[in-house]
Amino acid sequence: MNDRPKAVVLLSGGLDSATALAIAREEGFVCYALSVDYDQRHRAELDAARRVATALGALDHRTVSIGLGTIGGSALTDPAIAVPEQPTDGIPGTYVPARNTLLLALALGHAEVIDAADIFVGVNAVDYSGYPDCRPAFIAKFQELAAVATKAGVEGRGARIHAPLIDLTKADIIRCGSALGVDFGATVSCYQADAQGKACGVCDSCRLRAEGFRVAGFPDPTRYR
Amino acid sequence: MNDRPKAVVLLSGGLDSATALAIAREEGFVCYALSVDYDQRHRAELDAARRVATALGALDHRTVSIGLGTIGGSALTDPAIAVPEQPTDGIPGTYVPARNTLLLALALGHAEVIDAADIFVGVNAVDYSGYPDCRPAFIAKFQELAAVATKAGVEGRGARIHAPLIDLTKADIIRCGSALGVDFGATVSCYQADAQGKACGVCDSCRLRAEGFRVAGFPDPTRYR
Numbered sequence: 001m002n003d004r005p006k007a008v009v010l011l012s013g014g015l016d017s018a019t020a021l022a023i024a025r026e027e028g029f030v031c032y033a034l035s036v037d038y039d040q041r042h043r044a045e046l047d048a049a050r051r052v053a054t055a056l057g058a059l060d061h062r063t064v065s066i067g068l069g070t071i072g073g074s075a076l077t078d079p080a081i082a083v084p085e086q087p088t089d090g091i092p093g094t095y096v097p098a099r100n101t102l103l104l105a106l107a108l109g110h111a112e113v114i115d116a117a118d119i120f121v122g123v124n125a126v127d128y129s130g131y132p133d134c135r136p137a138f139i140a141k142f143q144e145l146a147a148v149a150t151k152a153g154v155e156g157r158g159a160r161i162h163a164p165l166i167d168l169t170k171a172d173i174i175r176c177g178s179a180l181g182v183d184f185g186a187t188v189s190c191y192q193a194d195a196q197g198k199a200c201g202v203c204d205s206c207r208l209r210a211e212g213f214r215v216a217g218f219p220d221p222t223r224y225r
Numbered sequence: 226m227n228d229r230p231k232a233v234v235l236l237s238g239g240l241d242s243a244t245a246l247a248i249a250r251e252e253g254f255v256c257y258a259l260s261v262d263y264d265q266r267h268r269a270e271l272d273a274a275r276r277v278a279t280a281l282g283a284l285d286h287r288t289v290s291i292g293l294g295t296i297g298g299s300a301l302t303d304p305a306i307a308v309p310e311q312p313t314d315g316i317p318g319t320y321v322p323a324r325n326t327l328l329l330a331l332a333l334g335h336a337e338v339i340d341a342a343d344i345f346v347g348v349n350a351v352d353y354s355g356y357p358d359c360r361p362a363f364i365a366k367f368q369e370l371a372a373v374a375t376k377a378g379v380e381g382r383g384a385r386i387h388a389p390l391i392d393l394t395k396a397d398i399i400r401c402g403s404a405l406g407v408d409f410g411a412t413v414s415c416y417q418a419d420a421q422g423k424a425c426g427v428c429d430s431c432r433l434r435a436e437g438f439r440v441a442g443f444p445d446p447t448r449y450r
Contacts (some may be wrong), residue, residue, distance in 0.1 A: 071292075
């Protein structure tokens with residue numbers, strides 16, 4: 001019998017969440033990877049998530065659909081809104097309203113169903129796009145919510161939210177993931193990756209990623225178009 | 226030009242959320258009804274939601290899909306788990322882990338996209354099934370989360386969560402809705418309603434509803450099988 005604790009790990013298929021999964025495994029958790037098809041433009045990241053989950057030994061990996069295209073309002077969920085290809089002031093148009101609240105809510109529900117007391121999420125508030133739901137204040141408040149939102153929570157078995165990358169630079173995330181065996185060539189970060197997962201090289205996510213490899217002094221394994 | 230404020234109203238198709246929609250309209254909001262197909266057993270409630278949204282003059286009504294069947298763990302989302310037909314101690318098997326966190330997160334995102342500062346939800350913590358995410362403590366904490374979770378929130382334009390039924394008895398909700406013109410015959414509360422929306426009469430939701438009509442002294446318009 002396996003008595004290692006279970007963790008739900010939100011896995012987008014990008015560099016950060018792959019590293020979060022590697023950290024959860026390193027910390028001794030049996031990992032249940034959870035991906036979300038939210039009508040994102042870059043659905044190729046979901047294929048990457050499958051590869052990463054397998055490569056990093058997740059016991060389970062499932063993909064839940066959320067029809068955010070019905071709501072739109074983001075360059076990632078409305079095809080009529082272009083992905084910015086230059087740095088912008090403030091929060092860019094790739095911001096998806098309430099996305100991380102939704103993703104953590106799903107993770108919270110999944111954790112309760114499988115009786116897992118730990119949730120890992122790869123949010124980062126250093127080399128990021130300024131999304132409010134990637135910041136420590138958001139994670140802390142969601143943790144408080146989890147304690148009152150579920151049966152497990154009110155019974156004192158609520159899930160702990162781990163955000164191990166939140167204070168790291170992108171270069172540090174890359175160093176950490178690399179040391180833990182993450183194959184970054186299998187990950188997809190680009191907001192407008194093509195069906196084969198090839199990256200544009202010019203969106204916010206591509207820029208942050210490329211700069212991370214440069215600063216870390218690692219060869220960039222990204223497949224560009 | 227219409228300068229009435231916008232509100233997102235979560236609309237399940239049941240009695241409570243129909244009343245919440247009527248209250249939002251009465252308070253002067255232009256209502257954007259939002260329903261969620263979460264693989265619930267009683268999908269007939271979504272047809273009811275469409276009827277109710279139209280009858281109560283919602284300006285917009287959309288239904289977002291969330292594939293909770295992928296996670297399961299509830300009698301409402303896993304066909305292999307039976308709906309309890311007798312009163313049970315504690316939280317019954319119809320509890321859906323993290324459901325209201327998910328629904329409010331969707332409403333929060335939708336509100337941000339359409340620039341609405343108000344969200345209505347028909348949760349009730351008096352004549353209810355003990356679900357933790359129907360209680361005032363949950364709503365209060367979600368309100369705090371909303372302030373840090375979105376761009377609108379951090380800019381001080383975060384959505385207010387209205388839960389106007391939370392302290393009412395079912396009979397009071399029925400009296401209130403009736404006074405505001407809700408046609409309860411068009412609503413579906415049953416957890417195992419058939420495709421025509423006909424009710425079982427024995428699940429928790431049917432029992433609470435029938436007792437509400439009895440206590441209010443109103444004829445019960447529910448269509449039973």
